[in-house]
Amino acid sequence: MSSRSSLSVTDLTFSWPDGTPVLDGLSLALGPGRAGLVGRNGSGKSTLLRLLAGHLTPRSGTIRYAGSLGYLPQDLTLRVGSRVDDVLGIGATRAALRAVESGDVSKAVFETVGDDWDVEERATALLDRLGLRLGLDQPVGEMSGGEAVLLGLAAELLREPDVLLLDEPTNNLDQTAHTRLHEAVEAFSGVLLVVSHDRELLEHVDRIGDLHDGGIRWYGGTFTAYEEALAGEQERAERSVRNAEADVRRQRRELAEAQTRLARRERVGNKVSASGSQPRIVMGAWKRKAQVAAGKHRGLHEDRLATAQGELAAAEELVRDDAVIHVDLPGTEVPSGRVVLSLVDLVLRHGENEPLDLEVRGPERIALVGRNGAGKTTLLRTITGQVEPASGRADLRVPARLLPQRIDVLDDDLSVVDNVARFSPDADNNARRARLARFLFRGRAADQPVATLSGGERFRAALAALLLAEPAPQLLLLDEPTNNLDVASVDQLVSALENHRGALVVASHDEAFLDRIGITRTVDLSRRAAG
The missing domain is CATH 1.20.20 (F1FO ATP Synthase)
Structure with a gap:
């Protein structure tokens, strides 16, 4: 890794195929150090990183970087069945090392090894530093979202890039994994550009770039200094x-x-x-x-x-638009004594295997917490019948809706308003549009195809579809809902949930968010203790 690592962009312009502009003449220059990139959902943060990584082609402009480049996308998926060493990109090197140990001295084998004679030791040490107890021969299997992110980060760090791009790397990470990632960020000595809504992570950077109206304005210091400025x-x-x-x-x-x-x-x-x-x-x-x-x-x-x-x-x-969601959901109201969910001796197929007993009444707000892999996502999917339990039962007694991490409840080929129609077929078009306006999809915005939406806009559309569904959901299940949301969008989500009058079960590592939505009880799946 060179001390002269650099990343520069000149007059970068990009529009989507339908002509929607994203970036207009953007320029930036970064040397060694840690830079955070923030901005409203839809402002083009992830698009910019994809352009820098070569996954998209700009309409005009130039991108230059010195040395090698690493990129960790926010929607990282790992192929089930692949081995850890393949994900890390060292499978072929390890096979060549085994061949050398067996007496193979061919030129091809030595070329494959190159200078990476200690790659296994470096990989094992890196996995351990990130808190991943994984063997290099181990199949990936059913990893949690947080474990997948850390393994993807390990793959990038193992290549020792001069420039590293991270897109929302703290999504799905528990508190221990957060700490490990913060340490990795602070230890990186090249050019680091991280897109994140995570305030804690952004306190570990040297400068903040605010992407707004297609350009970036830089502020020296951490996220706190940026907010004050x-x-x-x-x-x-x-x-x-x-x-x-x-x-x-x-x-x-x-x-x-x-x-x-x-x-x-x-x-x-x-x-x-x-x-x-x-x-x-x-x-x-x-x-x-x-x-x-x-x-x-x-x-x-x-x-x-x-x-x-x-x-x-x-x-x-010069005045930012801080529009908030305004929604009234009287149909979601549940009497305080009514049981809406009952879990009896429930053993999950993935995660902790101790039986779980839980009763949710009325408008309770329950937080599911625990380490990555404890089974939070599996539990939510079991409650809604998407996954069968290993044993025991989950009795759901009211209409419920689940907003999953990957927000796959929407049809990309349909518009926002047509997606809402799938969940509320009996409402007329004017009523749907009036409701969508309260979720900030006004006029032509409601006619956008879901495939063109940013992560935050897609989340807002999915939230609208679920909360406006028929019958009204009296139990709302949310799986890491603040992932990929900027600060303003989190405020919008809090505003919407304040008007949900039913029960709420939320799996989240975002402690600040849980405090704001009025959690009444916490269930730690790592310890099976409720409090």
Whole structure:
């Protein structure tokens, strides 16, 4: 890894095939160090990383980096049945090492090994550092989402890239794995660019880039310093808007007063002309002079108003849109004493194998926590009947809906409003659109194909489809719902859940989020202890 590692982008422009612009003339230059990239969902963060990694082709612009490049996408999937060493990219090297040990001295074998004689030791040490108790010959099997992310990160770090791109790497990680990843980020000595909504991770970077309207603005320091700087900017921008609005009102008032005065003068002139008290030639000259003066006067005030309106528009451009979801869900209400879910001697097919007994009543809000692989996702899928239990039973007594981690409840080929129609077939189109507007899909936005949505927009569409479903879900199950959501989108989710009046079971590692949604009970699947 070179100390002169660098990444540079010049005039990068990218649009989707339908013409929707994403990046417009974006430029950046990064040297060794850790940079975080933030921005609203749909602003193009993941698209930018895919462009940098060569997975997408820009419409124009150049991308240059010194040395080798590593990339960990947010939607990493591992082929079940593949071995750990294959995922790490060292399967062929290990086979060559075994051949050398067996006496094979062919040129091809030595070329395969290259300088990687200690690759097995380095790989094992790296897995251990990331908290992965995996053998190199071990099949991947049914790994949790968090374990898959860490194994993917291990594969990138083992290659020792000069430039490393990470897209939402803390998704699905438990607290121990979070700590391991933070340590790996701090130890990386090349160019690191990480897209994340994780405040804790972003406290480990040296600078923050804010991707907004197709360009990046950089702020020195951690996420806390960025938030403070942005809050100051927004306060000044809002003050500028108030001042500009006052100026527009003043200019409109002065234009109206000027027009009133000019109209009064014209009436007086018409009366004098009609009386015949002045010669016609004198009156004509006076009238022409008055018209010219009136035109200049009116034009002056109109120009001032136009200038004030332009300054107002410019000031408004600097104020961020922090739209929030507004939704009322009275159909989800459940009496406090009613049992909505009962788990009896339930043993999961994956995860911890101790029997689980749990009763959920009324509008309880339960957090499922535990280490990666403890069975949180399996439990949610068992409750909804997608996975059969190893033994025991799950009795679901009210309408329920599950929002999975991968948000695969939507049909990519359909629009947002048509997806909602799949869940609420009896509602008319106007009613669906009115409801979608409260989830910030207004007008043409409701007609977008789901395949074109960003991660946060897709989440919001799925949430709308589930919460507006018929019958209304009186038990809502969420699996790591804040994954891939920016700060504003998390605020929107909290707003929507505040209006859900039924029971809630949430699997999440996001402690700040769990605090905000009013969790009433916690179930730790690692310890089978409820509190």
